[in-house]
Amino acid sequence: MKILTEHINTPGIETFDVYRKKGGYTAVEKAIKTMGPDAVVEEVKKSGVRGRGGAGFPMGMKWSFLAKPEGVPRYLVCNADESEPGTFKDHYLMKNIPHLLIEGMIISSYALGANKSFIYVRGELMYVIHILEKAIEEAKAAGFLGKNILGSGYDLELIVQPGGGAYICGEETALLESLEGKRGNPRNKPPFPAVKGLYQCPTVVNNVESIATTSWIINNGGEAYAAIGIGKSTGTKLISASGHINKPGVYEIDLGVSCDEFLNSDEYCGGVRKGHYLKAVVAGGSSVPIVPGHLFLKTANGEDRLMSYESLSDGGFATGTMLGSGGFIVFDETACIVRNTWNFARFYEHESCGQCSPCREGTGWMQKVLNRIEHGKGSMHDIDLLVDISKKIEGNTICPLGDAAAWPVASAIRHFRDEFEWHIKEPIAATRPGAVYMKESVLV
Amino acid sequence: MENTAPQLFKVTIDGVEVEVPPGTTILQAARKIGPEVAPPAMCYYEPLKGSGGKCRACLVKVSAGSAKDPRPMPKLVASCITPIQDGMVVENYTNPQVVDARKSVVEFLLINHPLDCPICDQAGECHLQDFSYEHGVGTTRYEEDRRTFEKEDIGPYIQLHMTRCILCYRCVYTADQITEKRVHGVMNRGDHAEISTYIGQAIDNDFSGNVIDVCPVGALTDKTYRFKNRVWFSKPVDAHCDCEKCSGKVQLWYRGDEVIRVTARKNEWGEVKEFICNTCRFERKQTSEWTIEGPTKVSRASVISANKYGKNLVTKPDFALKLAESQYKKIDDDRPYLHEMSEIQQSEDYKALMAKDEKYFGHK
Structure with missing residues (x-):
């Protein structure tokens, strides 16, 4: 089922006219003319759509938590600061079909009663910002934005704000700080943004993909959306597939497709590249735990794993992982897990905001220890040290970046400890260019 | 009702x-x-x-x-x-x-801290020292290089030693809330984040000195006091003056008869009660400029109260003296506080100790 990417290959879909011809902005008309804000929220609640930014929190519930005090403006902020290594779905969506996001923003803002909404795009994607701004101009000219939309008396101003290019500004409170013009440090919670967010007013922060789904939900009804998918993982999800596969790219899948099918069928990734074997998978962006191939395809109980929030996290962190933001990275047997873990750790060291001590110091420490192991200068107790540091960071930080930095390291050691030990025991062999530890039992 | x-x-x-x-x-x-x-x-x-x-x-x-x-x-x-x-x-x-x-x-706070307490002005009143002494472990597992920065003068009175900083953001809040036109904040991210001023800007306003008081470590130091003294050699005294800018309620730190430093008064949690201005802090260093209220009450546990107020600086620490002192502290706090060896030797405690284990104090 294609919901977001149905028309994405239509030539000229980035322009208003083509988008309108393909049934665009009908959801706005339906929502504003016939439904009213509460009905829209109700419909989104019924759909059971979960936040696509990584945490997977039900979007309808998030909307219903929004405080509505009298005389205080409410804001909707779209989080387009997608910077997780391995995730590039929002970028793809925004550059190809910007009006889908604009339409979603209008519906969502209307539902929440926001008269000013923001799209916070990461600064590196300047050309996407121009595309969005052009799309907003077109929508404004057609009367879907600005004052008195469709004669309903509802005003909406949509502002595209480029970020400074910090990963941490994808964390919702850091994003709000950044949007306010301050240093992008995550805030202490509570108060949550639903009570005190942007400019201390109630705010909802949603991912691009989550907001983009609303137009389909309004057109087809929340129940129709909930019928797609499996269990509490309703609807479709964009997966950014990369790594050692035959067909990397962005795929829209019904949640609940089996992992085997997603990885190996020609409709999706097309299998691991020819002549190679599956070694490990990062299923949802760099921050989720890495799992070896056999645990990705089957759960610890021997059941088939499905691409859904529940199935991927089956087995907890011991044998499972998370769907996260859908950054699907596949490693074949030529990938060195130690090097990869070091690379991720380096990323988190660079992107930690430096506010709370466990994350600030811990990410740097882990990176340095991993660097040493990768370059053949580690010792055996370094492995336990890494596990210990990751445990000390996890859960003790202000925002989830600490957890995100700790999980990949902890899981890599959990599943690939022998590879780390090989790096320490055989430093000369391990530091040879392209040298990779081979152990057939983990290959699928 | x-x-x-x-x-x-x-x-x-x-x-x-x-x-x-x-x-x-x-x-x-x-x-x-x-x-x-x-x-x-x-x-x-x-x-x-x-x-x-x-x-x-x-x-x-x-x-x-x-x-x-x-x-x-x-x-x-x-x-x-x-x-x-x-x-x-x-x-x-x-x-x-x-x-x-x-x-x-x-452990996390100390891995990038230089641990240069022996040459740090803050030693003795350092929150990180107290914190690590009370809650930390004695060893480190950190083998890598520590991050270091060049020392930086921010303004005429304050030196920033970023290497020691633990990024608590207190000085940033102080600069933001107490002083006008904040020019100092945090730059960069992660463990390479640093406190600094806008390029080419010095901290220059009447209340900037308070960042020294709020700093829990020795990252922000008073340039009029640097390397002059160890805190346990000085005696804090409460004093006030008529200041048009601030409350004028301060603590004078005496070494002998000389005022070597002026700070704001702090409560038992080490928090400043009333912020003071730079004139009081850096320029009024004569006893005649102040009305003395009396010695500051310092907690017995603090290293500041262990000082000899400059008297015994040259005396070799005597083991028995130290032990007797610690013993009577444990037994009863109300007894007179004895400094001189001769006084102590006459005390009942000392005699009792001597009698208890004559062999141990072999010099007799």
Whole structure:
């Protein structure tokens, strides 16, 4: 089922006219003319759509938590600061079909009663910002934005704000700080943004993909959306597939497709590249735990794993992982897990905001220890040290970046400890260019 | 009759019950009970709005959220920013998870700290020293290079030694809330973040000196005082003056008859009571300019109270003297405080000690 990417290959879909011809902005008309804000929220609640930014929190519930005090403006902020290594779905969506996001923003803002909404795009994607701004101009000219939309008396101003290019500004409170013009440090919670967010007013922060789904939900009804998918993982999800596969790219899948099918069928990734074997998978962006191939395809109980929030996290962190933001990275047997873990750790060291001590110091420490192991200068107790540091960071930080930095390291050691030990025991062999530890039992 | 008294919330911290008004944080409630249960705080500073939550030194376990909803909180929470609920049960020193987390916070704070206490002006009144001494472990597992920075003069009176900084953000809040036109803040991210001023800008306003007082470590130091003294050789005295800019209530630090430093008065948690201006802090260093109120009360546990007020600087520390001192401190606090060896030798305690183990004090 294609919901977001149905028309994405239509030539000229980035322009208003083509988008309108393909049934665009009908959801706005339906929502504003016939439904009213509460009905829209109700419909989104019924759909059971979960936040696509990584945490997977039900979007309808998030909307219903929004405080509505009298005389205080409410804001909707779209989080387009997608910077997780391995995730590039929002970028793809925004550059190809910007009006889908604009339409979603209008519906969502209307539902929440926001008269000013923001799209916070990461600064590196300047050309996407121009595309969005052009799309907003077109929508404004057609009367879907600005004052008195469709004669309903509802005003909406949509502002595209480029970020400074910090990963941490994808964390919702850091994003709000950044949007306010301050240093992008995550805030202490509570108060949550639903009570005190942007400019201390109630705010909802949603991912691009989550907001983009609303137009389909309004057109087809929340129940129709909930019928797609499996269990509490309703609807479709964009997966950014990369790594050692035959067909990397962005795929829209019904949640609940089996992992085997997603990885190996020609409709999706097309299998691991020819002549190679599956070694490990990062299923949802760099921050989720890495799992070896056999645990990705089957759960610890021997059941088939499905691409859904529940199935991927089956087995907890011991044998499972998370769907996260859908950054699907596949490693074949030529990938060195130690090097990869070091690379991720380096990323988190660079992107930690430096506010709370466990994350600030811990990410740097882990990176340095991993660097040493990768370059053949580690010792055996370094492995336990890494596990210990990751445990000390996890859960003790202000925002989830600490957890995100700790999980990949902890899981890599959990599943690939022998590879780390090989790096320490055989430093000369391990530091040879392209040298990779081979152990057939983990290959699928 | 209607009850007009404000409703108080009952909180239990480490088994001690306390009643506090709603909106109080766990840390404040614990401080109300006393230092035995109060969590340490490296970044939280009561006079500064918005501070806290960063250092994670004050993490506590909430084992029951409230009377209505007695579920425990899943993670450790920062007590300085978490408001209490009625019937909340908090575990601080009694919870091994908390003690362990605190140990790791000490470790994290120290891995990039230079540990140059022997040459640091802050030594003796350093919060990080106290914190690591009380909650940390004696060894380190860190083998890598520590991050270092060049020393930087920010303004005519203040030197920034960024290498020592633990990024508590207190000085940033101070600069933001007490002084006008903040020119100093945090640059960069992660463990390479640094406190600095805007390029080419010096801190230049009347209350900038307060950043020295709020700094928990020796990162921001007073250039008029640098390397002049160890804090335990000086004697703090409360004094005031008529100052048109600030309250004029200060602490003078004497070494002999000389005022070597002026600071704001601090409460028992090391927090400044009233911020003072730069004129008082840096320029009024004559006793004649001040009205002396009397010696500052210093906690017995503090290294400052262990000083000899400059008298015994050259005397070799005598082991027996030290021991006798510590013994009578333990036994009874009301007894007169003896400094001179001759006095001590005449004391009952000393004689008793001598009688107890003559062999040990072999010099007799």
